[in-house]
Amino acid sequence: MTRSGPLSRFNPAQPGAAGMKLVATGLLVLMAALFLVTRALEPRHPWLGFVKAFAEAAMVGGLADWFAVTALFRHPLGLPIPHTAIIPRNKDRIGATLANFIRDNFLVARVVARRMRGIDVAGAAGRFLQTPSGEGTRIRRGASRLIADLFESLDDERLGGIFKGAIAQRLARTEVSPLLGAALASAIEDNRHVPMLEAAIGALARALDANEPLIREMVKRRASWVLRLAALDEKLADAIVEGLRKLTVEVSTDPEHPMRAKMVEALTRLADDLQHKPETRARVEAWKEELLANRSVAQWLDRLWQKGRASIIAAARNPDAALAGRMGEVLRSAGATLEGDPRIRAAVNQFVRRAVAGMAASYGGSIVGLVSETIRGWDARTVTERLESAVGRDLQYIRINGTIVGGLVGLALHVLDTL
Incomplete structure (x- = not known):
């Protein structure tokens, strides 16, 4: 089915399938009329024998190609001639063959991988x-x-529930104690714990200022009646409060203060316990579960x-x-x-190539089945109309070429016979 015949470009307007069918049929009728005219005039004009031979052979070629083209889609003249209406009678086999062709040439994993080897998906x-x-x-x-x-x-409530459930399940499955211990140990090693110490000391100083009346009241209640009688309980409370305030100031201003070293030692021990001590890890996990069960979370x-x-x-x-x-x-x-980055681009392209090849291997059979089942589900008329619409114009070129080539062959044979 090619357009490279003698009259493939006879009409620059490029008519459609219906127009080409009319042209092919008109050419056949023209050859029949030319044959009748030359047959009647040949006795008086012998040279018309060449024209008659051309027209006669052109009729035969045109009729043969008309029969062949028509037999693909329907019975010529409505007659149930054997081996006609080929496409409607064999549509299921054609669908299966087409599906197998797609599978063997496009959906094989190695074929897909080879075709994608030259495609730069990452670059694009x-x-x-x-x-x-x-x-x-x-x-x-x-x-x-x-x-x-x-x-x-999407259903906001349902999707939100899935999202929240996924996060909660992930947190529930994750043991946070070793993570916290490792993070704390890394912070201490890199001296990133200092701001945390400063914040803790500052919080302690603020707590002392906020609770000074409470501290004084506790000292008074716990002081003996002798101290209260001698009015020494007030002086003792002042000494305790001032001592605590002085301690917080010294710890906050002196990086080498022993209290700081004790606090760092305690943090180091806590980091180790969080990572390796079963009791501490179990306690943290229990706190985590209580926290996840809390409505506020x-x-x-x-x-x-x-x-x-x-x-x-x-x-x-x-x-x-x-x-x-x-x-x-x-x-x-x-x-x-x-x-x-050539390395990343190569890795991404390799991943995409493997993914597509894997999809072809996994779902190629389903795609082939879809093509085959779709064509099998069409009725014969639908298949005929769609295929004839797709290739009908080229098939009419076959009729035109057959008419002209047949005429040229008949003319050549007549010349040989005359010589």
Whole structure:
């Protein structure tokens, strides 16, 4: 089915299948009329025998190709001639053959991997992420609208429950005591515990100032009647309060104070206990479970989900504003890394290639089955109309070429016979 025949470009307007069918049929009728005219005039004009031979052979060629083209889709002239209406009678076999062809040539894992070896997915993704405008913007806005509509259409309560449940389950499965111990040990090793000590000392000083009346009252209650009689309880309370205040000032201003060393020692011991002492780890896990069971944590997770959901929808509704901030900087940086780092680009391309090849291996059979079942579900008329619409124009070129080639062959044979 090719268009490279003698009359493949006879009409610059390039008519459709119906127009080409009319041209092919008209050419056949023209050859029949030419044959009748030359047959009647040949006795008086012998040279018309050449024209008659051309027209006669052209009729035969045109009729043969008309029969062949028509027999593909229906019975010629409605007659149930054997081996006609080939496509409607064999549509199931054609569908299975087409599906197997797709499977063997496109959905085999090694074929997919080989075809994707020359595709730079990472580079294309990197260029897309770095594109502030142009075609990439339209795609990004379309994807953003889809994400926003998806999040707004989903059941907020159910999706939020899934989100909160997933976080709670992950926290419940995670043993936090070793993590806290390792973080504390790392902070002490890097001297990042100093601000924590300063904050603790400052909190102790504020607590002392806030509870000074309570301390004085406790000293008075615990002092003996002799001290109260001698009015020494007030002096003892003053001495205790001033001593505590002086201690906090000295600890906060002297980095080498022994109390600081004791506090660091206590923190170091706590970090070790959090990582290795079973009793401490069990106690922390119990606290964690009590905390997760607390209603306030559930409310906090709910607020976290609502804020996250609102942020995602707002960013999706206005992707240009979202990409203009830190998120845009992160994406552009990621795009530059994807495009410019050969090692990362090769790793990403390899991952994509393996993923697509794996999908072809896993779902190729389903795709093949879908093609085969879809064609099997069509009725014969639908198959005929769709295939004839797709290739009908080229098939009419076959009729035209057959008519002309047949005529040329007949003319050549007549010349040989005459000579």
